[in-house]
Amino acid sequence: MSNPNALLHRRDVVNELLRDRADLLVIAGLGAPNWDVSAAGDHPNNFPLWGAMGAASMIGLGLALAQPKRKVLVITGDGEMLMNIGSLATIAVEAPKNLTIAVLDNERFGETGMQKTPTASGVDLAAIATACGIRTSRIVRTMAEVTELRDLAHEGRGTVFAQIKINPEALVFVMPPADGVILTTRFRQSVLGDEALYN
């Protein structure tokens, strides 16, 4: 990289986090993280959100507790995380080993006109996660650190939180199915098998 201070590109980050994803289960927060995850490849093991802002981290917790042998990666934005920031306290107490929360932090509400979020004024989400008790919590600024984060998420040796500083670029939307029943049913069928269709 020519400029070590250059901000990361969100789709490079997500492509790397999902590299060789195997049976990783992915929750994508509403807005650009949904499009980023979908741009990396639509997949039945993705549950991309089109609404319910603030849900991503806690869907991740419920899923991680229900599927302790699978690795769960939540990819969301700084605005979405801030809307339910208290969930970091809840998650820190439960401390599932198989849950990673990766916040793509462009310091903006990107879908609504790029207004600044509190992280633009220095609010440190990783420090909040640390203070809640998530011991593996960090700010990520380089692709090498993204690769480390990818490996942590795939290893599942403890709850991980990362605030990934990214460029506030507006990219083309890449959309997954919008029908919540399709997203839910294909995810459950993939994770639980055809049994999921009969109950």
Add this chain to the structure above:
Amino acid sequence: MAEAAKSRAEAAPALPTWPDEIYRVLKDAGIRQVAMVPDAGHSRLIRSFEADPETRVVTLTTEEEGVAMLAGAWLGGERGVLLLQSSGVGNCINMLSLPVICHMPLLMIVTMRGDWGEFNPWQIPMGQGTRPSLEAMGVIVNKVDEPDLVASTVQGAANLAFNTWKPVAVLVGQRVLGAKNFKELARK
């Protein structure tokens, strides 16, 4: 009531049995995750779940977290219940989009405030707004005001939620719980 029987009843009020009955009902329904913001009316049920190694009790910072958590549980093949007070229903409204639009089951057991016999005026707005708010979001609401009917109401709600993939709320009224009166406590 004869005076002697009356004084005995006052000396040792019978513990309500419905919390133990709905614990059994929820166990039989296969509940594994219990998401809750505590309420006095739920305290006995919470203790039962905390003593149960098969259930995970998760204390939330706000009730909407529980709606999302139980959506995640369902995606992973587990059933859960959300225990909350009526004031917490207001915190859940937008998050209810998730189970409604995804046809996911959600079982909520709501202990009422701002209902029969309420003494605290600040509890009235959300208490009286609980049912219309839930119904506006597409949640099926069953209210119960008789202690003897709590268990069967919860059982029916669990069947409805998990067999038809609907959000269902049971509202347990203050006639069941007994209305608090902090003014009496303050005089003591």
